[in-house]
Amino acid sequence: MDKRLAFLWGIVLWSAVLLGFFSPPYYQSLLIFLFIYGTLALSYDIMGGLLGYMNLGIIIFYGVGAYVFALTINYLHSFLSELAVLFIAAASSSVAVCALVSLTLSYPLFRVKGFYFAVITLGLIGFVNLLVSSPELSPLTGGFSGISIKSQVTQYGSQLVSYFLALAVITIGAVVYVLVKNSSLGLFFSCIKEDEEASECTGINLFRVKQTAFIISSVLAGLAGVVYMWSQTYTNPRFVFSIDFAFLPITMALLGGSGTLVGSFIGAAIFTVVYQLLIINMPSLTKSVIGLVLIGVGLGASHGLIGLSRKVFSRLQNIS
Amino acid sequence: MAEKPSERHLPPPLNLMFSPLLFVESLIDGLVLGGIYAVIALGLSLIYSVAGVLNISHGDWVMLSGMTAFVLFSSLGSQPLGYLQSYLVVAPLFFATGLLFYLGLIKPVSKRPKQELLISCILITLGVSFVLQDIAATSFGTLPKSIYLGLNPITFVGISIPFFRFATFILVVAATLSIWLFLKRTMTGRAMRAITYNVEVASFLGIPITRVAAITFGLGTMLAAVGGLIYLGNGFPITPFIGISITVKALTVLVVGGAGKLIGSLVGGLVLGLSETLTGVFISYYWSPAIAIVLLLVVLMVRPTGLVSE
Numbered sequence: 292m293d294k295r296l297a298f299l300w301g302i303v304l305w306s307a308v309l310l311g312f313f314s315p316p317y318y319q320s321l322l323i324f325l326f327i328y329g330t331l332a333l334s335y336d337i338m339g340g341l342l343g344y345m346n347l348g349i350i351i352f353y354g355v356g357a358y359v360f361a362l363t364i365n366y367l368h369s370f371l372s373e374l375a376v377l378f379i380a381a382a383s384s385s386v387a388v389c390a391l392v393s394l395t396l397s398y399p400l401f402r403v404k405g406f407y408f409a410v411i412t413l414g415l416i417g418f419v420n421l422l423v424s425s426p427e428l429s430p431l432t433g434g435f436s437g438i439s440i441k442s443q444v445t446q447y448g449s450q451l452v453s454y455f456l457a458l459a460v461i462t463i464g465a466v467v468y469v470l471v472k473n474s475s476l477g478l479f480f481s482c483i484k485e486d487e488e489a490s491e492c493t494g495i496n497l498f499r500v501k502q503t504a505f506i507i508s509s510v511l512a513g514l515a516g517v518v519y520m521w522s523q524t525y526t527n528p529r530f531v532f533s534i535d536f537a538f539l540p541i542t543m544a545l546l547g548g549s550g551t552l553v554g555s556f557i558g559a560a561i562f563t564v565v566y567q568l569l570i571i572n573m574p575s576l577t578k579s580v581i582g583l584v585l586i587g588v589g590l591g592a593s594h595g596l597i598g599l600s601r602k603v604f605s606r607l608q609n610i611s
Numbered sequence: 612m613a614e615k616p617s618e619r620h621l622p623p624p625l626n627l628m629f630s631p632l633l634f635v636e637s638l639i640d641g642l643v644l645g646g647i648y649a650v651i652a653l654g655l656s657l658i659y660s661v662a663g664v665l666n667i668s669h670g671d672w673v674m675l676s677g678m679t680a681f682v683l684f685s686s687l688g689s690q691p692l693g694y695l696q697s698y699l700v701v702a703p704l705f706f707a708t709g710l711l712f713y714l715g716l717i718k719p720v721s722k723r724p725k726q727e728l729l730i731s732c733i734l735i736t737l738g739v740s741f742v743l744q745d746i747a748a749t750s751f752g753t754l755p756k757s758i759y760l761g762l763n764p765i766t767f768v769g770i771s772i773p774f775f776r777f778a779t780f781i782l783v784v785a786a787t788l789s790i791w792l793f794l795k796r797t798m799t800g801r802a803m804r805a806i807t808y809n810v811e812v813a814s815f816l817g818i819p820i821t822r823v824a825a826i827t828f829g830l831g832t833m834l835a836a837v838g839g840l841i842y843l844g845n846g847f848p849i850t851p852f853i854g855i856s857i858t859v860k861a862l863t864v865l866v867v868g869g870a871g872k873l874i875g876s877l878v879g880g881l882v883l884g885l886s887e888t889l890t891g892v893f894i895s896y897y898w899s900p901a902i903a904i905v906l907l908l909v910v911l912m913v914r915p916t917g918l919v920s921e
Contacts, residue, residue, distance in 0.1 A: 343726060345733070403911050406665060406729065406870075410862045411907055417859060418904040425897060484726075534855045538737055545734060575749060582741030589734030590719055 304462065311454045319454050321567060323522050326457035327515050329559035331540035332547070333464040334511035339541065340550035341472060342504045343484030344404065348412035349540060351419050352389045352509035354531030356516025358423065359385040361438045361526070362431070368444050377444070382517045389513030390506050397502040404487070413534070420532035437527025440520065453522035460514045467507065468552055480504060542581075546588050548597025557596055635770055637892040638885070643776050645884020646783035647841050651857065652864035653790060653876040654834030660807045660871030661827040663725075664717055664732045668740035670857030671747075672709075672832050676701050676839035677849040678747050681756045684843075690761045694844060701836050709832025712739070713825045721824070740854060747851035755848035775844050782841055786834065791873055793830075803827055807871045856900075863903045867910045869917025878919050882906065 310322060331353060338346040363381040371377040396415075403411060422428065424435045432438060471477050479500045482490035491497050520526060530536070539562070547558030565584070569577040591599065655669045680697040687693035716739065720731040762774035794800035802823045805813040814820050843849060860883065868879025883903060891899035910918060 339730075345729065399908055399912060403915060405725075406659075407866060407911065407915070409665065409729070409733070410866055411904075411911060414859055414863060414904040414907050417856070418901055421898070421901045534859070542734070542737075545730060549730070576745065578741045579745040582738040582745070585734050585738030585741065586716065587738075589731045589738065590716065 300465075304458075307458055308455075311451060311458065316450055319450050320522075321563065323450075323454055323457045323518070325559055325563040326461040327519050327522075328540065328543060328563055329556050330457075330461045330464045330515040330518070331512055332543040332555035332559050333461075333468050333552075334508040334515065335540045336544040336549055336555050337468060337471060337508040337511070338504055340544060340554075341477060341480040341484065342501065343480075344501065344504075345409040345541075346412050346505070346508065347409050347537060347541065348415045348419075349508065349512050350531065350537040351416055352393065352512035353516040353519070354419065354423070354526075354528070355392060356385040356389055356513030357520040357526050357531055358432060358438060358516075359388045359513075360517045360520045361440050364444055365441050368441055374444070378521075382514070385513050385517050386510050389509050393506045393509035394502070397498075397505050400505070401498055401501050413537070416532055416534055416537050420528050423532060424528040433527070435528065437525060437530070439525040450522070453518070456521060457518045460518050463514065464511050465552060467511065468555075471504075471507065472552075476500065476503065542585060542588070544595075546584070546595055548595030550594075551597050554595050554597045561596075632770060633892065636772070637888050639770075639772060639776055641885035641888030642881060643779045643845065643884070644888055645881035646779055647838055647845070647880075648860060648864050648884050649877045649880025650783055650786050650834055650841065651838035652861040652868070652880050653787065653873065654831035654838070655858075655861045656865050656868075656871060656873075656876045657790075657803070657827050657834070658831035659865065661803050662713065662717065662721070662824040663728060663810075664736070664828075665729060665862075666831070667733060667736040667858055668743060668854070669736075669831070669835055669861055670859075671740045671743040671854030672705065672835040673839040673842065673857050674849055674851060674854040675743055675747055676705055676836035677843040678751045678756065678851070679704070680840050680843050681758060681849065682751065684758050694758070694760055694840075698837070698840060701840060702833050705836035706829040706833040708829075710825050710829035712832065713828035717828065718821060718825070721821070740858075744851050744854060751851065753851055755850045756843075757846055757848040758843055759846060760844065773846075775846070779841055779845060782837070786837055787873070787877060790830075790834070794873065799823060799826055860903055863907050867906055867918060869919045872917070872919050875917055875919040879917070882918070 307322075311319065314322070331349065334352075335346065335349045338344050338349070360381045363384045364377060367377055367380055371380065400408065400411065423432050426434065428434075471480070479490070479495050482493070482495060483497065483500060487497065516531070519531075543558035543562045544555050545558070546561060547556065548554030566577070566581070569580055573580075588595065594601070651669070651673055655666060658664055658666050658669070680694075680701050683697040683700055684693050687696055716735050717732065720728065720735070723731060760775060764771045764773045765777070766772075794804055802813070802818045803826075805816070805818055806820060806823060810820065839849075864876060864879040864883050866879075867882060868875030868877070883906060886902045886906060887899045890902045
């Protein structure tokens with residue numbers, strides 16, 4: 292089973308590589324967004340699906356990753372002429388900042404759980420939005436008008452490079468997700484998800500485990516932000532720190548099926564395609580249709596499409 | 612001597628010096644804003660504590676009631692009277708809508724275990740919030756709407772207070788008192804308190820959980836609508852997209868005051884309204900929305916059960 296599954300994933304990865312070379316630019320950019328959203332959904336799901344903590348503010352780290360990446364590139368590009376070195380330096384600085392921020396935030400955040408955790412992470416988005424677009428910080432971050440990567444750097448980038456970066460990041464995300472889920476850490480996560488008091492009694496260091504999950508998921512979201520910034524070369528606080536956008540990765544993970552690797556991919560794929568079709572064909576109804584989809588997902592199956600298909604499959608087996 | 616036109620648009624230098632008059636005025640403004648927050652958050656708190664639902668669409672009901680009242684007000688005319696008449700239409704309408712909202716969308720998922728209930732409710736209410744925003748944007752337009760009741764401000768020892776600030780005070784007190792009486796004196800209110808205390812025991816005692824939860828949802832939505840009407844009456848502008856920020860503020864009040872307590876919502880709302888207004892006037896208008904999250908963090912650090920607890 293395991294070998295067959297790995298083979299299947301290999302085929303998926305290989306076809307993604309081929310798609311990158313042979314698809315027209317529009318579909319390429321669509322796929323880049325699919326990969327970015329998929330990475331975000333995965334990074335949400337490490338907290339929400341495996342640990343059972345609804346982190347509504349995962350988008351904060353996406354934005355922080357994007358901003359730190361752009362800032363570092365703009366600052367360093369006059370010292371480092373080699374593009375690869377520049378990219379690696381900028382990406383690792385965003386990863387470091389995301390890790391540091393999540394490490395700091397984990398101390399106050401994990402004093403609460405459940406409903407309160409969801410509320411406080413939701414509130415943090417607005418705070419970070421204010422902070423980034425504030426007049427005090429706007430010499431650095433560009434305020435409301437946003438930030439862009441300097442054109443001396445972006446002239447080297449092509450869409451194919453962005454495509455493979457996005458593919459690389461989502462592959463990293465998937466590998467990390469599977470590794471976490473199948474390690475002892477993943478076992479701790481599911482213990483905490485089932486019953487926090489009981490798992491504390493068995494000697495699990497609750498805080499350390501939750502902190503680890505938080506850092507892993509925020510670093511992953513930061514990487515998604517790096518890819519986003521590299522492929523778009525411009526962003527502003529309304530794009531990355533808006534509360535409407537914050538729910539998208541969560542919706543994707545839950546639409547596909549929380550707690551599974553495939554779920555996030557399916558959710559991200561469906562969502563990206565549907566969203567694109569809606570934006571092109573009936574822009575004024577986009578929000579309503581997405582709202583109706585959300586209501587349907589909430590009412591229909593709490594385990595997403597994966598759970599639904601499993602249910603249908605087991606029913607069919609019972610009949611035969 | 613005529614002012615130069617360029618100087619006329621400059622804002623007065625508010626925070627250059629501390630004046631007691633300004634302090635009192637902003638104190639009153641803060642209390643009024645806090646009262647509005649308290650009424651809205653009271654609805655959210657009832658819904659959360661009785662039905663166990665984290666209602667993301669709560670702020671959108673506030674927005675929708677404001678929009679509806681704006682249309683009614685424009686068509687009814689006769690300034691203050693038309694505004695009061697819109698209460699008679701909007702409040703029952705939103706009670707019924709909330710009732711139907713619960714029966715149609717929340718009741719089917721209410722039997723799920725706690726973690727799944729939280730996720731399902733977030734998804735459903737978020738979906739409802741998106742749909743409401745689109746309905747409001749397509750039927751009322753995206754321009755900000757505000758009304759002017761044409762009432763003269765009251766001047767009292769040099770402090771000029773808009774008349775509707777008093778009206779707000781009376782309305783907030785009336786709404787809170789009537790909810791308090793409802794919870795204390797009626798059978799349904801007692802049932803709500805019993806469910807808040809312990810759902811299982813309440814259902815053993817024969818309380819129809821679903822029916823009471825449905826009424827609570829109606830009541831909570833009605834409170835949101837009343838909050839929206841007071842918000843509109845104070846001359847604040849309403850756009851289709853303010854819902855989510857109101858929800859976040861109401862959630863802050865809920866956590867700061869303590870979930871499921873009437874007095875908690877009142878205290879939390881007043882604390883938030885006062886601190887937002889005072890920050891806005893004396894520190895920087897820009898940072899006044901940030902005070903909510905600071906308050907949230909501090910309260911959760913010091914007293915995770917909220918300011919008001921046994």
